[in-house]
Amino acid sequence: MSVKQNPLRKYIRDGNLPHFFCSGCGCGQVLNYFLKAVDDLDMNLDEIVTIGGVGCTARIPVYLSTDTFHGVHGRTLAWATGIKLYKPELKVVIFAGDGDLVSIGGNHFLHAMRRNLDVTVILVNNFNFAMTGGQVAPTTLFDSITMTTPYGSKENCLDICKLAETAGATYVSRWNTDKPMQSVNSIKKALQHKGFSLVEIMSQCPTNFGRYSLKTGDTKKVLDWIVDKSVPKAKAEKMSNEDLADKFVIGEFVHTEKPVFLGTTVYNQDEK
Amino acid sequence: MIDKENNWNQKRLKTGVHFMLGNYAAVEGALAAGCDYFAGYPITPANEISERMSQRLPEVGGVFVQGEDELFSIYSVASAALAGAKAMTATASAGFNYMQEGIGYASAVEAPCVILNVQRCRGENFATHADVMQMRWGASGDYETICLAPSSAQELFDYTLLGFNLAEKYRNPVIIMSETTIALMRERVLVPSYDEIEIVNRAYTDLQPDAYLPFKAEENAPPPMAPLGKGYHTLYTLNYHNEDGSIEWDPKGYDKLYKRITGKIWENRKDICRTEGYLLDDAETVIITYGSEVRPAMDAVRMAREDGQKIGLLKLVTVWPVPEEDIREVAKGVKKVYALEMNIGKYAREIERVCSRYCTVERITKNQGIIHTKDEIYQAIKG
Numbered sequence: 266m267s268v269k270q271n272p273l274r275k276y277i278r279d280g281n282l283p284h285f286f287c288s289g290c291g292c293g294q295v296l297n298y299f300l301k302a303v304d305d306l307d308m309n310l311d312e313i314v315t316i317g318g319v320g321c322t323a324r325i326p327v328y329l330s331t332d333t334f335h336g337v338h339g340r341t342l343a344w345a346t347g348i349k350l351y352k353p354e355l356k357v358v359i360f361a362g363d364g365d366l367v368s369i370g371g372n373h374f375l376h377a378m379r380r381n382l383d384v385t386v387i388l389v390n391n392f393n394f395a396m397t398g399g400q401v402a403p404t405t406l407f408d409s410i411t412m413t414t415p416y417g418s419k420e421n422c423l424d425i426c427k428l429a430e431t432a433g434a435t436y437v438s439r440w441n442t443d444k445p446m447q448s449v450n451s452i453k454k455a456l457q458h459k460g461f462s463l464v465e466i467m468s469q470c471p472t473n474f475g476r477y478s479l480k481t482g483d484t485k486k487v488l489d490w491i492v493d494k495s496v497p498k499a500k501a502e503k504m505s506n507e508d509l510a511d512k513f514v515i516g517e518f519v520h521t522e523k524p525v526f527l528g529t530t531v532y533n534q535d536e537k
Numbered sequence: 538m539i540d541k542e543n544n545w546n547q548k549r550l551k552t553g554v555h556f557m558l559g560n561y562a563a564v565e566g567a568l569a570a571g572c573d574y575f576a577g578y579p580i581t582p583a584n585e586i587s588e589r590m591s592q593r594l595p596e597v598g599g600v601f602v603q604g605e606d607e608l609f610s611i612y613s614v615a616s617a618a619l620a621g622a623k624a625m626t627a628t629a630s631a632g633f634n635y636m637q638e639g640i641g642y643a644s645a646v647e648a649p650c651v652i653l654n655v656q657r658c659r660g661e662n663f664a665t666h667a668d669v670m671q672m673r674w675g676a677s678g679d680y681e682t683i684c685l686a687p688s689s690a691q692e693l694f695d696y697t698l699l700g701f702n703l704a705e706k707y708r709n710p711v712i713i714m715s716e717t718t719i720a721l722m723r724e725r726v727l728v729p730s731y732d733e734i735e736i737v738n739r740a741y742t743d744l745q746p747d748a749y750l751p752f753k754a755e756e757n758a759p760p761p762m763a764p765l766g767k768g769y770h771t772l773y774t775l776n777y778h779n780e781d782g783s784i785e786w787d788p789k790g791y792d793k794l795y796k797r798i799t800g801k802i803w804e805n806r807k808d809i810c811r812t813e814g815y816l817l818d819d820a821e822t823v824i825i826t827y828g829s830e831v832r833p834a835m836d837a838v839r840m841a842r843e844d845g846q847k848i849g850l851l852k853l854v855t856v857w858p859v860p861e862e863d864i865r866e867v868a869k870g871v872k873k874v875y876a877l878e879m880n881i882g883k884y885a886r887e888i889e890r891v892c893s894r895y896c897t898v899e900r901i902t903k904n905q906g907i908i909h910t911k912d913e914i915y916q917a918i919k920g
């Protein structure tokens with residue numbers, strides 16, 4: 266009797282399943298979206314280096330059959346730069362949690378975008394530090410209850426896509442796990458893009474964000490919360506700032522071309 | 538990676554005699570070794586290294602990048618090294634603090650790389666050996682570093698070159714322990730010719746991806762590397778990793794991994810460690826020192842010899858791992874050892890540990906941001 270296998274199974278590192286994500290976690294979906302994009306584009310995983318820092322999201326590349334860097338918090342873009350400058354022919358894809366990317370790794374993020382490093386960042390925004398047990402993150406909404414904001418968060422949250430746009434990223438989009446087609450399409454565009462590409466995918470974390478902030482561990486309810494707050498870009502353009510205050514705009518924000526980073530100073534034989 | 542036989546660019550090597558800044562000499566030593574990736578962040582008194590690298594590396598086909606901080610420097614150096622580069626960064630004490638995290642990573646994944654640290658006094662650019670212990674175990678987790686201590690511009694050239702070779706041979710970070718004294722000094726530097734330079738390159742596997750296990754190695758030895766982007770699918774993680782790279786926890790495997798990672802340095806210390814002895818044959822007392830303190834110590838030994846005192850000097854080229862055998866050999870034949878250094882007395886503990894069974898140990902320390910004068914040392918060792 267033959268057992269049917271998921272066609273994307275061939276991209277998974279042998280012996281690594283089952284994965285360690287909680288049931289209901291969006292990381293598995295994002296992993297699938299990425300592999301679907303790779304498969305649709307018929308890309309060779311041998312030529313892709315995947316990177317994760319630490320965190321739940323950062324585990325995604327550990328399951329992939331690729332050369333992979335993992336295990337240090339927030340330094341993904343420093344690793345990516347070393348690889349891209351030395352071996353520009355390799356493609357580099359980073360999977361980062363919001364804490365990894367913009368809290369501890371914020372400075373590297375800013376400067377990699379400013380330089381237009383040729384790398385794809387897939388950001389899984391679950392609105393909290395999940396792996397450490399649900400603490401407040403730079404993406405946590407004002408007044409939210411988390412494990413370190415028992416009286417509500419008095420910190421303003423960051424719109425990472427807006428930051429990326431300002432800092433010089435050349436491809437920027439945001440979706441949620443409820444938008445698989447859009448997510449896959451954006452990842453495909455990002456993978457084909459020459460320059461810094463950011464795809465933010467807002468994702469449900471029922472175990473920590475759900476239970477502490479939304480008082481529910483129910484996956485669907487946590488996802489509904491995200492979906493209810495997601496406003497397509499075209500609609501958002503007609504809304505007031507006040508109405509948008511608690512909302513997440515989804516869509517594609519930036520898609521431009523700029524020279525990519527090859528080093529801080531580059532010797533050109535022909536000019537000398 | 539630069540292959541000396543096939544694509545060595547002659548611009549790399551400035552063969553001849555130069556009157557050269559210590560920091561520049563380190564750059565030339567790195568280039569001679571085949572360095573083709575450098576990342577740095579501005580800090581005095583290491584700036585001239587970045588500045589000269591920014592000019593020299595691109596013209597020989599290498600990559601120069603000035604990062605946003607020292608964490609960037611060390612991680613991009615580690616990843617470039619795993620991508621095949623002979624990679625280096627340079628900093629001074631405050632920046633070296635930040636690099637500890639990445640040195641821990643480079644040690645865990647066995648990334649060959651060179652880190653040059655020009656020690657300075659907490660925010661001030663005065664001379665010191667205050668960071669000598671940090672060179673060894675500044676990061677969390679188990680590892681052993683190789684640390685070399687030059688005492689002149691010439692040795693900044695020589696030891697940086699040697700540092701790359703040791704990094705490649707043992708797949709380990711190597712630290713060049715520089716100091717303000719020599720980094721900012723101009724002296725005679727002899728750059729050897731192409732034929733006089735020995736280059737060591739890391740071993741790559743000859744196995745096909747299916748048969749290759751990235752962290753399977755002989756006892757006390759580094760594993761052969763696999764090229765990046767060629768289907769070997771290596772996982773380079775800080776987490777505990779099995780021979781195949783997977784991160785499933787195995788208590789015995791953890792023990793074994795770090796026995797090997799530390800053992801490949803510690804158990805090979807006879808190959809790694811270098812010392813130089815002066816006037817040791819008939820010596821009854823000996824100064825043991827490292828770095829720029831070797832210079833006034835040598836003068837003081839000559840002065841004391843003129844008085845008829847039977848004194849010698851043991852210079853530690855390798856500070857970590859501790860050259861225990863050489864130190865012990867000296868201690869066995871003398872009445873007293875002087876542990877000379879420019880701090881509150883740190884490496885002295887290692888010298889005491891090794892020597893106390895055989896002879897007395899007396900510390901000569903100075904912690905004023907100024908190197909010992911020969912007279913100060915002469916006074917201290919005068920019978």
Ligand SMILES: Cc1ncc(C[n+]2csc(CCOP(=O)(O)OP(=O)(O)O)c2C)c(N)n1
Nearest residue numbers: 319320321322338362363364365394395396
């Ligand atoms: C230097 C360092 N600081 C802190 C930690 C602890 N830590 C582990 S994961 C994590 C962040 C998790 O949040 P995020 O990056 O948003 O990823 P998520 O787990 O939510 O996917 C932290 C702070 C660490 N491993 N290393």
